[in-house]
Amino acid sequence: MTATMPNTDAPTPAPVPGTTPVLECRGVTVRFGGVVAVDSVSIVVPPASIIGLVGPNGAGKSTLFSVLSGLHRPNAGKVLFQGTDITTMSAGRRARRGLARTFQHPEVFAGLTVREHVQLAHRISRHRSRIWTDMITGRGFRPADRNEVARIDVLLGALNLADIADRPVAGLPLGMTRLVEIARALATNPKVLLFDEPSSGLDEEETEQVMRIFRLAVEHSGLSLLLVEHDVAMVLSLCDYVNVLDFGVKIGEGTPDEIRNDSAVRAAYFGDEIVAETHPAEGVAP
């Protein structure tokens, strides 16, 4: 597997023929009553890549995320994971196949410690049967496996969570809670990580650290990343390829450089009047 360096001038990873995308959605449409939140959007996430999904508030980013991760069933369209149709698959089964996600409002297990979050995710991805066998084997009275503890310590250390590993997450500030979610997601050993609003709640230093870890993971272990973000500058600096949503419609896609110069995208962000005439021609998603 060839690693793709982020932010290089290499050809865009999205339409590489011959490689099966790790995650793909085709013509996904979601309606809430009469409102079309997502209108036949298609997105491709190739292996070992960082793909961005940007758009102003209310563009349908989080809804599309819910569809991809399986918490919401689309009205039309398909979701493919490594070429297999997973549109009707439950969120839990998707996660077991290697599709991890974080949430815009962190969904952590308030009473569990930081370590336990990672421990649980780690065990589910590697020794899933332990959820049931532990009841019989009496593992609850034995100390945790040394190897497992060591691996978890590495992950916690990388995210600077080691000091608070034994604290319940209930009292942690938002930034740390977000890091816990990331640690939990990475511990499932995912093939693709859906990352909702990475910048909110993290300070600059934390963001930088998380991005460093993500780049490492993408380069060396073949993880792919799909970022949802309204901070365009951040997405453009990090991603290999960017999709832009507005009012549920994909209004543009391309490398960060192409997006910077895309008039439809500029219109969505800076106001229609500037480029109103060109919008219909360029705004149609392929």
Place this chain on the structure above:
Amino acid sequence: MLDYILAGIALGSIYAIAASGIVITYASSGVLNFAFGSLAYFLARFYYFLDTERGWDQIPAVIVAVFVAGPVLGAVLYLALFRHLRLATPLIRIVASIGVSVALPPAALMIFGNDTITSAPGLASAPVRAYKFFGATMDLNQVIALASVLTVLIVGTLVLQFTDVGLKVRAMVDTEALTSLSGVSPGKISICVWMVTTSLAGLAGVLVAPANGLTPGGMTQLLAAAFAAVVAARLRSLPAAVAVAMAMGVVTDVVQKYLPENSSLTHAVLVSIPIFVMGAFLLVYIRVSGKIDEESSTGGALDRAIQPVGGGDSSSASAAAAVVRSRTGWSWYLVGPVAIVGIVAFLPGTLNGYWLTLLAGGLAYSVILLSFTMTVGEGGMIWLCQASFAGCGAVVTAQFSTNHGIDPLLSVLLGALIAAPIGLVIGLLTIRLGNLYVALVTLTVGLLAEQLIFTRDIFFQDGLGVAADRPAFLSDDRSFAFLALAVFVVLSIIVVNLRRSTTGLALAAVRYSEPGARSVGLSVLGMKLLVSALGAFIAALGGGLLALNYGWARPTDFNTFGGLVWLAVLVTIGLRSITAALLAGLTFTLVPGIFTTYLSPSWGNIPTLLFGLGAIGVAVNPDGAVAQNARALQSLFAKVIGRLKRDTGAPTLPVPPKNSDAADGELVRVLEASR
């Protein structure tokens, strides 16, 4: 026919008053008032006291009992209790209102005396006048009921729609957080709401007493019917609640025309109408929207932000700052529970006669309470029908051992094995429901079992129940107490192991955040079903033991509201602790024993009152007494141990993995290499 319809409308009016009281309380304060029936009983008993026992006229009696005592009681309850529950978890809210519901009837008995009341007067003076409408008769009590509901509706609508107070109440129903930010004090509004709804409870109680009887049981029926209408109204829609309540009243009276009089079938059909109404509406709602959850419809973003996290669990908030290192492997924190079990193990050898019997019974109760620890504590599912599972265990034990000659202990096990799949089915049925709906549905399932199954002659035997003899080697109470303790210890080890293992982590994950649990690949369904089955199994095992302890399987020992008292006692002492289950079981039999032996028999109601008050106290201390004290001891221990460790100077550093295989932990290797 018209006779039946008119009578039905009158009955429906009473249901409607009760249902609107519960809906208003829920919508404005988030408390689903399980004490509504007891409030109705208490105030109706006060009315009876004034009207019949003190010979007051109806009008002054009803004014004092319903419109003076009602608001006072409501205000007191709000200020003393429900005020503190605004940010409590659903479980704590439910348990606190159950506490009120448990404490009020014995309080009424102590204040007003415990004479048996055979017939209760209505609001009309006897002889009750009757009126003719199109050839059908309607007596004055029925007319008053109908007039009352119309008054409540009209006045309520006018106040809510056209007054300043009404506007504030409506704003608070939509989003309490924003309402308080705009300068309205939610406290003042809430106290008004509680005063009004408690009066409604009194009114409903006085009106329903002539028909249902002035007993806590009669009011329970009122509560069940009102809850059905409340569920149909999705907890918040007042017009829907009133409409369904009226319809239910009419149906209840009209079917009587087609059913044989005074037969057990008729009785069974009548009591189960609310339950079927509730079930039907839930099915429809689930089919339409896929999921029904009380939280999705309440409040704005700000309200959600300040809501407590973690479903039925309460320990998260108060334990937030604590360091937890002890949840896997052996730890010193296991010493406390082991020591307490050890002390209890000495008791059968030291106690005799009456006390030994109580001890053995208490241990059987401990086993039943362990099922709450499992379902409510570990699973975070507020199941209120554990008493029925225990009853199932008891009656099955009696049937198999007495009527089919199977070994009694084997029968207990069979009872538990029969209950487990029933638990599984209920788990499946309630999987898509929010916390409060789960509580309501399991409560009605319990009532249904109690009314339809346990009253069958084969189990009931005119209230005597069926004999359940112990095997010969357990015939004395001492050996039986040891057996019960042994069963408790084995089950405790299973529960503790489960809690501390991967299973427990997974359960906690599901309890705290279902989306989060799904995102790591957990099956929420699987975890919940496991808890359901295990909880039912344990409860039935305890029920079987209890039957063997008494020598009889009496269905009346396992009535659903009695089960709520068990839950109240357990939550008071500690919901998530094994020790608490043991102590709560013993408390449940020994404390009443102490009261009746050493104090005057007239104080017999006090233990129940105390149990109720204890559950109310949970509002202040959500973790229960044992958890609270255990945490204090633990932190003391941790300090001592920490000092010892520092002395030996052996810091424990993480050891890097020696051989991480290729497929396993690839990411971790990458991270490690990068350091």
